[in-house]
Amino acid sequence: MLLTRDSDDDPSFDDRATLANAQRSALLVSFHVSSTGKVGSVRTYYYVFAAPNASVPDASAKTPGASAPPPRALAHLIPWDRAQENFSNSSHRLADAIQAELVKNFPGSPATSVGIPLRDLRSVAAPAVAVELSSVTVADRGALEAMFTPLAASVARGIVAYRSTPEAGAH
Amino acid sequence: MSRNIKITLVFLGVAVVVGLLSLRGLHERVNRLARDEATEEQARRAVVSAPITTPTDAPSNATIYWAAPGAPGQLAAAQIQLQLSSDAAMRGKQVIQALIQKTPSPDQRTLPADVQLLAFYVLPDGTAIADFSDELSVETPSGILSEQLAVNSIERTLEANVPSLHRLHILIHGQESETLAGHVDLTGYFDLHPATP
Numbered sequence: 001m002l003l004t005r006d007s008d009d010d011p012s013f014d015d016r017a018t019l020a021n022a023q024r025s026a027l028l029v030s031f032h033v034s035s036t037g038k039v040g041s042v043r044t045y046y047y048v049f050a051a052p053n054a055s056v057p058d059a060s061a062k063t064p065g066a067s068a069p070p071p072r073a074l075a076h077l078i079p080w081d082r083a084q085e086n087f088s089n090s091s092h093r094l095a096d097a098i099q100a101e102l103v104k105n106f107p108g109s110p111a112t113s114v115g116i117p118l119r120d121l122r123s124v125a126a127p128a129v130a131v132e133l134s135s136v137t138v139a140d141r142g143a144l145e146a147m148f149t150p151l152a153a154s155v156a157r158g159i160v161a162y163r164s165t166p167e168a169g170a171h
Numbered sequence: 172m173s174r175n176i177k178i179t180l181v182f183l184g185v186a187v188v189v190g191l192l193s194l195r196g197l198h199e200r201v202n203r204l205a206r207d208e209a210t211e212e213q214a215r216r217a218v219v220s221a222p223i224t225t226p227t228d229a230p231s232n233a234t235i236y237w238a239a240p241g242a243p244g245q246l247a248a249a250q251i252q253l254q255l256s257s258d259a260a261m262r263g264k265q266v267i268q269a270l271i272q273k274t275p276s277p278d279q280r281t282l283p284a285d286v287q288l289l290a291f292y293v294l295p296d297g298t299a300i301a302d303f304s305d306e307l308s309v310e311t312p313s314g315i316l317s318e319q320l321a322v323n324s325i326e327r328t329l330e331a332n333v334p335s336l337h338r339l340h341i342l343i344h345g346q347e348s349e350t351l352a353g354h355v356d357l358t359g360y361f362d363l364h365p366a367t368p
Contacts, residue, residue, distance in 0.1 A: 013349075032354070034314030038243040045315060050338060050360045081358075110244075116319050117356035119349060130354075132315045134243070 002026075017083065017123035027094060027162075028128035029155060030120050033144070037134030041109040042102045042151060044158075045130040046095040047084045047122060048115035083125040090127040093167060098129060098158030105150040127162075131155060223265050225256040234331035235270050236324045237279040244316050246324055248331070249275065259335050263299055264291040266332045270324060281324035283310035289345070297337035298360065299329060305344050311352040318355040326361050336363045 002023065004016040011019075020028045037043075078086065095113030103109045113129070121128040133151060138144045162168055232250050239247035253269055256262045267288050274280045283306045290302040311321055322341070329336055338360040342348070348357045 032315055034316045035312045036243065036314055036317045036320075041244070043244070043316060045319075047356075050362045051365065114319065116315070116322070117359060117361075118315065118354055119356040119358075120354070122356055130315060134316065135314070 013120050014080075014123060016120060017080075017125075020128070021083065021123075021125045023126070026126045027159060028121070028124050028126055029098075029159075030118075030128070030130040032130060032132040033136050034132050034134045035136050037132075038108050039135055039138050039143075040106055040147065041134045042099075042106045042147075042154075043110060043132050043134075044095040044099040044102065044113040045118055045121075045132065046091040046113055046115055047088065047117055047128065049082070049085050049088065049117070078125065080123050083123045084121050084128060087125065087127050090168070091121070091129055093165065094127045094159070094162045095129040097162040097165075098131065098155055101154040101158040101161065102131075102151070105154050106147070223256075223261060223268060224254065225258060225261045227257040228254040229257075231255040233266055233269060234328070235266065235273070236281075236327040236331070237270070237274055238281050238320060238324070240276065240279055244320070246281070246320065246327060248327075255332070259333050260291055260293045260299075263293065263301070263329055263333045263336065264288060266328050267291060267301060267325060270328050281320045283307065285310060290342075293336065297335060299333070299336045299339045299363070300342060301325065301339060302342040302345055307341075308343050308348060308350075308352045313352065315354045318351045318353075321351060322355055322361060326363060330363050334364070338362055 002019065004019050005011055016030075020026055084091065092113065092115065099110065099113040103111055118130050121130060131151070133144070133147060136144065231253055233253040233255060234248050234250055236246045236248055239245040251269065251273060253265060255265055271282050271284075271286060271288065274284075285304075286306040287304040288301065289304055291299065293299050307321070311317055325341070326339060329339060340360050341351070341357050343351075343357070351357055
């Protein structure tokens with residue numbers, strides 16, 4: 001396991017993606033703490049790219065959510081800004097597997113994961129998800145810290161569940 | 172004390188007195204400038220947030236998506252009466268302005284109270300461009316969930332009221348922004364009326 005940060009520094013999105021992309025058969029889990037939402041609930045997110053816009057003839061936009069040609073085969077060069085696109089399905093499956101475990105330990109969490117374009121996942125060429133815990137508004141910091149162990153256990157079980165599926169190797 | 176030192180001290184004393192006198196004037200000028208800036212900002216906001224009316228306005232039932240009361244992290248549709256234009260760009264502007272300004276309660280707010288919709292236009296391919304003031308990124312509470320709610324409330328409000336739109340691009344102060352407030356990617360487009368998987 002590698003951490004993209006191990007101190008109070010702030011590596012850029014691309015620095016984090018570079019570290020993740022240098023690993024073989026890696027998964028990326030990005031952890032966040034929200035300032036809103038029901039305290040004690042957790043959500044898992046995966047990146048969604050916008051569907052190509054049929055009414056736009058030139059679909060070669062450079063931006064991630066923009067209209068774009070279908071994902072390229074892995075053997076070809078992949079635009080850095082769209083690196084996650086080839087892993088959309090596997091990221092979605094990983095997010096659902098983790099969320100299914102989280103909802104057992106964190107009642108009030110949604111049953112399924114949520115697709116939304118998150119910048120820190122966009123350039124990751126591997127299954128990648130973000131997990132966000134609600135929320136920093138708890139009166140007692142200890143209450144938040146008490147969630148860390150069940151959170152880690154749920155994420156670990158979700159990854160195991162994802163790895164055990166036959167589709168885990170598929171993108 | 173030599174004559175030169177006395178002359179120097181006199182000059183210094185005069186300089187201090189002149190400095191003190193001019194400092195007061197300077198302070199007043201700075202205050203006046205600050206007041207003028209605030210007035211200009213108020214005038215700009217009054218213009219930008221003025222009700223949008225067009226010749227084709229007609230009373231309509233608008234569906235606006237605010238945060239669901241008592242259900243953190245979720246949106247709920249609310250029906251309100253608005254004067255809506257038949258022009259897609261103006262209609263989009265009207266419903267987003269309602270989303271910002273007519274929030275039923277502070278708990279249901281998805282966009283910062285101070286945010287302004289600076290511009291809203293529609294490209295021929297049905298792409299809507301919504302340009303918000305800096306408050307969208309500065310005052311949106313930190314976290315993926317709050318950014319997701321902000322974007323989803325805009326998307327769903329536009330979907331419900333301006334069916335001709337296909338996708339949405341969000342700008343902040345006229346510029347493409349990498350993220351809304353550190354998480355949600357704003358460099359691309361958001362599908363409106365996405366196909367069910």
